[in-house]
Amino acid sequence: MKSREHHEQDRSLRIHQSVARQLGIAILSGEYLPGHVLGGEIGASEALRVSRTAYREGIRLLTAKGLLESRPKAGTHVTPRSRWNMLDPDLLAWMFLSGRPDPRFVRELFELRGLIEPPAAAMAAARRTDDHVRQLRAALDIMREEGLATAEGRAADQRFHSTILEAADNELLASLSSSVGSAVTWTTRFKQERSIDPRPSFADHLAVFDGIAAADPVRARAAMEELLRLALEDMGITGEPEAGAANASPNPGA
Missing domain, CATH: 1.20.120.530 (GntR ligand-binding domain-like)
Known part of the structure; x- marks a missing residue:
């Protein structure tokens, strides 16, 4: 039987994956464009109704996938689309x-x-x-x-x-x-x-x-x-891009 500590670890794992999924979808949908700075850890975790630990782990997961970057004093921001690990x-x-x-x-x-x-x-x-x-x-x-x-x-x-x-x-x-x-x-x-x-x-x-x-x-x-x-x-999608599409970026700031 799992200990209470192990149950808490499992729950935290599920929550931080949910945080990553929610923020990841917001980024990929264009709600958060490249360059967008996320709010502070305390406010963001409260807004999502999760612990700071779960929020922090979710951010780390998105950072590993290339969607986010954190810098001292500059906060955590959405990276350019070219840095996203699109095969993930x-x-x-x-x-x-x-x-x-x-x-x-x-x-x-x-x-x-x-x-x-x-x-x-x-x-x-x-x-x-x-x-x-x-x-x-x-x-x-x-x-x-x-x-x-x-x-x-x-x-x-x-x-x-x-x-x-x-x-x-x-x-x-x-x-x-x-x-x-x-x-x-x-x-x-x-x-x-x-x-x-x-x-x-x-x-x-x-x-x-x-x-x-x-x-x-x-x-x-x-x-x-x-x-x-x-x-x-x-799917009704042509096999060749439209003229000029090769140089176009689907999202601003990419």
């Missing part, structure tokens, strides 16, 4: 929870996935084990039964993509699994919420699976490229 799974989630995500951000997220997942699918086709094939098949079965409108189906979708990175048998690629998995989860959820009648993507995933199971790198890569292209198209 929490930041990816908060970006979608902050409201309607910027189309440019969603497009760039798919561009990143396009650089990672098609080559990973090709490598997985060449290096996968029988166990990897079984894991992919199991994830597909759940996706077919549950669909992507359910939490179970989306979790299976995430496992499908994460297993491909694992099957690529490249330690550096595998280290991106949590980031790619978060991107898969939130873009899929966004697509489901955005569309009145979202197009089923089971066949697209099955094509990727068939290429990997057949140990055909070219086929697996092409299938993953098509899956990503169709997913972006389903």
Whole structure:
């Protein structure tokens, strides 16, 4: 049985994560722009109705993610967008929870996935084990039964993509699994919420699976490229930025 002290530590952990989430969403939504100085620790913790310790730990978490910086006598301020760790799974989630995500951000997220997942699918086709094939098949079965409108189906979708990175048998690629998995989860959820009648993507995933199971790198890569292209198209977002958008900043002060 946990001691009272351990229960207090667990409670503090949950609270400081909630503080980080609340402030993180405020930053990513543009409520707090780069350069914005947060209030003092005492006033801010009282406003959030949390202890100073929980508030301080929440600030440390956001600092580690690149969203905040603290300086003596200058206080704690929001950093430029260029310093944010955009591949952090929490930041990816908060970006979608902050409201309607910027189309440019969603497009760039798919561009990143396009650089990672098609080559990973090709490598997985060449290096996968029988166990990897079984894991992919199991994830597909759940996706077919549950669909992507359910939490179970989306979790299976995430496992499908994460297993491909694992099957690529490249330690550096595998280290991106949590980031790619978060991107898969939130873009899929966004697509489901955005569309009145979202197009089923089971066949697209099955094509990727068939290429990997057949140990055909070219086929697996092409299938993953098509899956990503169709997913972006389903969200009504073009694959190319508008003229001048490349130099534009989604948030002032970035």
